[in-house]
Amino acid sequence: MEIISKNFDQLAALILEGVLDAGQVSAVLQAAADVLQQNQQDLAIDGSGLDFVDSSGLGCFVSIYKQAQNQGRSFTLVGLPAPILDVIIITKLDRILKIYPGSLEAFIAEPNSFPA
Numbered sequence: 001m002e003i004i005s006k007n008f009d010q011l012a013a014l015i016l017e018g019v020l021d022a023g024q025v026s027a028v029l030q031a032a033a034d035v036l037q038q039n040q041q042d043l044a045i046d047g048s049g050l051d052f053v054d055s056s057g058l059g060c061f062v063s064i065y066k067q068a069q070n071q072g073r074s075f076t077l078v079g080l081p082a083p084i085l086d087v088i089i090i091t092k093l094d095r096i097l098k099i100y101p102g103s104l105e106a107f108i109a110e111p112n113s114f115p116a
Contacts, residue, residue: 002049003031008108012041013078015104017049020057028057032064036071043068046104048079058093065097076100078107 001018012035020028035043043064047053061077068075076098080088085101088094100107 003027005031005035007039010041011044011108012039013044013046013104015046015049019052020050020060021054022056025056025060028060029063033067036067036073042074044076044078044104044107046078047084048103050081050084053084058091061097074098078104
């Protein structure tokens with residue numbers, strides 16, 4: 001798995017590529033914690049490069065959501081491939097996780113993407 005961190009004016013982003021499974025969760029959680037501690041920005045995970053997410057990966061998303069929420073920040077999953085998005089919907093995690101279907105660039109450009 002590759003984890004790339006990028007900062008934009010209003011947003012910090014983690015770009016994930018590859019497989020998010022039990023073996024990768026700790027690295028993703030640490031990267032998210034580092035970004036949330038270093039920046040006073042909202043957080044997005046660009047999952048467009050993910051090939052697979054298992055149940056521990058879904059739990060990772062929930063943990064990051066809770067961590068961001070505890071720090072008063074928003075957390076959004078961006079650009080998830082259809083099979084991964086389907087699993088999130090089936091497990092009803094779409095009821096708590098904010099999901100943006102387009103690209104990271106489109107999310108950043110969207111005027112209503114960030115809380116007022």
